[in-house]
Amino acid sequence: MTARNVTALGSAYWLVMLGGFLEPVLYLFSIGVGVGALIGDITLPGGEVVGYAAFVAPAMLASSAMSGALAETTFNFFGKMKFMRLYDGMLATPIRPIEIALGELTWAMIRGSLYSAAFLVIMVLMDLTTPLRALAAFPATVLTGFAFGAAGMATATLIRSWQDFDLIGSAQFALFLFSGTFVPATAYPEVVRWVVEASPLYRAVDLVRGITTGTVGWVQVLDVLYLLALMALCLTVAGRRMNKLLCK
Amino acid sequence: MSSLIHARGLVKRFGSFTAVDGIDVDVRPGEAFGFLGPNGAGKSSTMRMIGCVSPPTEGVLEILGMDPRRDGPAIRARLGVCPQLDNLDVELTVRENLTTYARFFGIPRAVARARAAELLDFVQLTERADSQVEPLSGGMKRRLTIARALVNEPDIVLLDEPTTGLDPQARHLVWERLFRLKQQGVTLVLTTHYMDEAEQLCDRLVVMDGGRIVAQDSPRALIERYSTREVVELRFTADDQGSYAEKLSGIAERFEVLPDRILLYVADGDDALAEVHRRELSPASALVRRSSLEDVFLHLTGRTLVD
Amino acid sequence: MTSVLEYHLVHYRRTWRSSVLSTLLLPLLTMVGFGLGVGGYVTAGIDGVSYLDWMVPGLIASTAVQTVIGEATWPVLSYFEWLKVYFAQAAAPLRPADILGGHLAFMMFRVLLSVTAFLVIAAAFGTLRSPWAVAVLPISVLVGLAVAAPVVAYSASIRSDSYLAILIRFAVLPMSLFSGVFFPIDSLHPVLRAVAWVLPLSHGVDLSRAATLGVNPGLDGLWQLLYLLVWCAGGWLLALSRFRRRLVV
Numbered sequence: 001m002t003a004r005n006v007t008a009l010g011s012a013y014w015l016v017m018l019g020g021f022l023e024p025v026l027y028l029f030s031i032g033v034g035v036g037a038l039i040g041d042i043t044l045p046g047g048e049v050v051g052y053a054a055f056v057a058p059a060m061l062a063s064s065a066m067s068g069a070l071a072e073t074t075f076n077f078f079g080k081m082k083f084m085r086l087y088d089g090m091l092a093t094p095i096r097p098i099e100i101a102l103g104e105l106t107w108a109m110i111r112g113s114l115y116s117a118a119f120l121v122i123m124v125l126m127d128l129t130t131p132l133r134a135l136a137a138f139p140a141t142v143l144t145g146f147a148f149g150a151a152g153m154a155t156a157t158l159i160r161s162w163q164d165f166d167l168i169g170s171a172q173f174a175l176f177l178f179s180g181t182f183v184p185a186t187a188y189p190e191v192v193r194w195v196v197e198a199s200p201l202y203r204a205v206d207l208v209r210g211i212t213t214g215t216v217g218w219v220q221v222l223d224v225l226y227l228l229a230l231m232a233l234c235l236t237v238a239g240r241r242m243n244k245l246l247c248k
Numbered sequence: 249m250s251s252l253i254h255a256r257g258l259v260k261r262f263g264s265f266t267a268v269d270g271i272d273v274d275v276r277p278g279e280a281f282g283f284l285g286p287n288g289a290g291k292s293s294t295m296r297m298i299g300c301v302s303p304p305t306e307g308v309l310e311i312l313g314m315d316p317r318r319d320g321p322a323i324r325a326r327l328g329v330c331p332q333l334d335n336l337d338v339e340l341t342v343r344e345n346l347t348t349y350a351r352f353f354g355i356p357r358a359v360a361r362a363r364a365a366e367l368l369d370f371v372q373l374t375e376r377a378d379s380q381v382e383p384l385s386g387g388m389k390r391r392l393t394i395a396r397a398l399v400n401e402p403d404i405v406l407l408d409e410p411t412t413g414l415d416p417q418a419r420h421l422v423w424e425r426l427f428r429l430k431q432q433g434v435t436l437v438l439t440t441h442y443m444d445e446a447e448q449l450c451d452r453l454v455v456m457d458g459g460r461i462v463a464q465d466s467p468r469a470l471i472e473r474y475s476t477r478e479v480v481e482l483r484f485t486a487d488d489q490g491s492y493a494e495k496l497s498g499i500a501e502r503f504e505v506l507p508d509r510i511l512l513y514v515a516d517g518d519d520a521l522a523e524v525h526r527r528e529l530s531p532a533s534a535l536v537r538r539s540s541l542e543d544v545f546l547h548l549t550g551r552t553l554v555d
Numbered sequence: 556m557t558s559v560l561e562y563h564l565v566h567y568r569r570t571w572r573s574s575v576l577s578t579l580l581l582p583l584l585t586m587v588g589f590g591l592g593v594g595g596y597v598t599a600g601i602d603g604v605s606y607l608d609w610m611v612p613g614l615i616a617s618t619a620v621q622t623v624i625g626e627a628t629w630p631v632l633s634y635f636e637w638l639k640v641y642f643a644q645a646a647a648p649l650r651p652a653d654i655l656g657g658h659l660a661f662m663m664f665r666v667l668l669s670v671t672a673f674l675v676i677a678a679a680f681g682t683l684r685s686p687w688a689v690a691v692l693p694i695s696v697l698v699g700l701a702v703a704a705p706v707v708a709y710s711a712s713i714r715s716d717s718y719l720a721i722l723i724r725f726a727v728l729p730m731s732l733f734s735g736v737f738f739p740i741d742s743l744h745p746v747l748r749a750v751a752w753v754l755p756l757s758h759g760v761d762l763s764r765a766a767t768l769g770v771n772p773g774l775d776g777l778w779q780l781l782y783l784l785v786w787c788a789g790g791w792l793l794a795l796s797r798f799r800r801r802l803v804v
């Protein structure tokens with residue numbers, strides 16, 4: 001399965017992939033550096049003070065792990081399932097749907113991990129984190145990718161038509177804006193704040209930010225458990241729904 | 249000016265490839281004129297030149313007495329075009345496809361609405377008028393494309409393979425509608441690779457192959473000239489039909505040995521078949537039929553038309 | 556040309572709902588989430604105005620660009636490659652210029668729609684500081700066309716949607732992020748600043764900012780207007796030659 005996906009790449013696709021990596025970097029420079037110059041330093045919930053770019057960078061990293069995983073799973077997965085009938089062909093061989101799904105997920109993860117690693121290198125070069133912290137943050141981004149990859153697959157099994165991608169895209173953008181990415185969750189009014197705190201992207205941002213800024217505490221353990229639970233839940237849903245959709 | 253479409257030495261090249269290689273055509277008012285030929289013969293390329301969306305590379309082309317190179321929009325205003333592949337707007341309703349298209353011809357909105365209703369009735373799509381085009385069957389889409397081609401009450405209707413891909417019932421419905429149009433005096437120009445379609449609809453046709461015209465006349469005259477009255481089709485069980493050819497010599501004016509059968513061109517099929525049996529050749533199956541354009545094409549090019 | 560515009564409007568009647576999300580809701584979310592959220596931390600404001608007031612006009616120009624990008628990429632590609640809508644139009648007595656012009660006119664209609672809505676909401680938030688803010692409408696149309704025309708030319712030149720993803724990631728997104736919408740481009744590296752000046756959006760941002768803040772853009776403003784017109788004209792010629800190439804073969 002993974003091998004199939006790699007061989008399907010053309011040269012244009014590599015540019016698209018590079019673009020996927022470029023996106024968070026552009027945001028980092030625009031918002032982190034450009035707007036950061038207007039903001040100066042920012043105080044973390046624990047009281048530590050960091051530069052705005054160092055605050056935004058881990059959020060961009062977590063968001064791009066999310067959007068990469070979602071794009072690869074929802075869009076491709078839905079397309080293949082609905083229109084290319086690729087899975088139908090594969091199902092004729094003795095592979096269970098969930099194995100196919102996991103193959104897909106693995107592919108999405110390899111790609112996403114490459115992006116994350118490259119982004120971490122940039123963070124180190126810009127002195128936004130230390131090499132050791134970057135190394136420690138890498139598995140956290142992989143976990144983020146898996147959690148959202150699973151969420152994406154579960155979503156893909158629920159999509160009715162291409163129009164639903166507008167909804168997914170908008171939801172994704174809202175998450176991107178409001179998940180403590182650009183300002184700390186404490187900046188929001190009390191009610192909004194708790195909604196933000198409960199959102200999966202916020203937990204991922206909190207985890208990665210804790211590691212890259214060196215402010216890890218018990219909350220980050222909670223983040224890890226949250227993401228693991230999300231992944232398990234979504235994989236179960238995806239497996240069930242796929243069986244229903246494909247093995248009629 | 250007696251012909252609506254007048255072409256002399258018409259050539260269309262794509263790069264170094266010649267798709268239409270110097271054809272002469274005259275289409276007279278009120279007739280149904282056909283281009284018959286296999287895949288890649290250059291039928292669509294010719295139709296697109298006539299439709300004034302593809303400038304001729306060389307040669308003379310006059311449509312309705314005008315020059316497509318100069319008067320494209322003016323000519324297109326009086327043409328109706330049904331392209332080989334439907335290009336309806338599948339997101340609009342059936343009716344909207346007609347009304348919006350009518351507006352491209354500067355037809356006032358009220359007139360467009362009335363005409364759309366008439367045409368939907370004509371192609372029997374009134375019940376689906378307000379449903380989206382996407383879920384319609386292939387035959388319905390084709391009928392809608394034909395209706396769209398009629399929305400400007402054209403002098404000439406160009407139909408590129410109007411019934412390809414349709415089931416027999418849908419084809420007959422389309423034929424019947426086209427026949428009515430012809431009776432109303434509309435000039436039809438169509439392409440096809442179906443013999444029966446050409447025989448049913450065309451007053452005159454040209455047989456095209458490899459960008460050239462290999463024969464031109466009415467279907468009847470072509471059959472008389474290039475074929476015999478009847479044809480006997482024989483199938484032998486042996487892999488090599490050719491090995492029987494010798495044993496059949498003398499029975500027919502002419503044979504065609506195809507991979508799966510042998511065709512005998514004869515004046516009287518039953519007589520010929522009796523002779524075959526007398527020679528104890530015992531084919532697995534035998535069929536006597538009237539000669540058709542298929543046979544004309546086979547004779548002219550040595551190939552079958554639909555593979 | 557008007558009949559082509561009419562066709563797109565009929566079409567839009569069926570699809571406007573999903574476009575509301577991307578062309579109106581998302582910019583509004585950005586205004587709230589970014590302008591208010593981040594703005595709260597930009598305590599000094601910029602050039603003597605609050606961050607929100609400063610950012611909103613840029614965001615409106617950027618929304619105009621986003622709106623036309625939505626229509627000048629996928630639809631154009633698919634009208635050539637999959638839906639063949641342009642070919643159907645070319646068989647009617649329309650010229651390539653009518654087909655292109657009608658579609659561009661429709662894009663400008665959509666720009667007017669989303670920018671008007673955005674202006675009303677921005678006014679409700681009290682971020683428009685001058686009646687000159689209505690000038691944002693023609694400015695948005697101008698910057699919209701300056702982007703739409705060359706992008707249509709691009710979309711008419713490609714055969715696969717991978718190239719659209721490339722355009723959006725390598726051109727549209729960088730332009731949106733570095734054209735002075737979120738922070739002044741003066742703080743950019745000189746090379747990047749030059750790039751931002753070459754691209755059309757930064758001029759649209761400057762002009763609409765001058766309008767909503769009620770600042771006289773002076774002679775510079777005139778040059779920026781002219782420069783945007785150059786983009787419109789160049790893009791139109793390019794797009795028209797692409798349309799001719801594709802439609803007349």
Ligand SMILES: Nc1ncnc2c1ncn2[C@@H]1O[C@H](COP(=O)(O)OP(=O)(O)OP(=O)(O)O)[C@@H](O)[C@H]1O
Binds near residue numbers: 288804
């Ligand atoms: N735009 C084009 N560019 C290059 N070659 C073309 C183009 N259009 C047609 N051709 C070539 O010209 C030849 C004739 O094509 P045309 O479509 O006219 O054939 P046709 O008789 O309509 O065939 P069919 O029955 O398959 O529709 C083909 O070999 C085709 O590949």
Ligand SMILES: [Mg+2]
Binds near residue numbers: 291292293332408
């Ligand atoms: Mg053809």
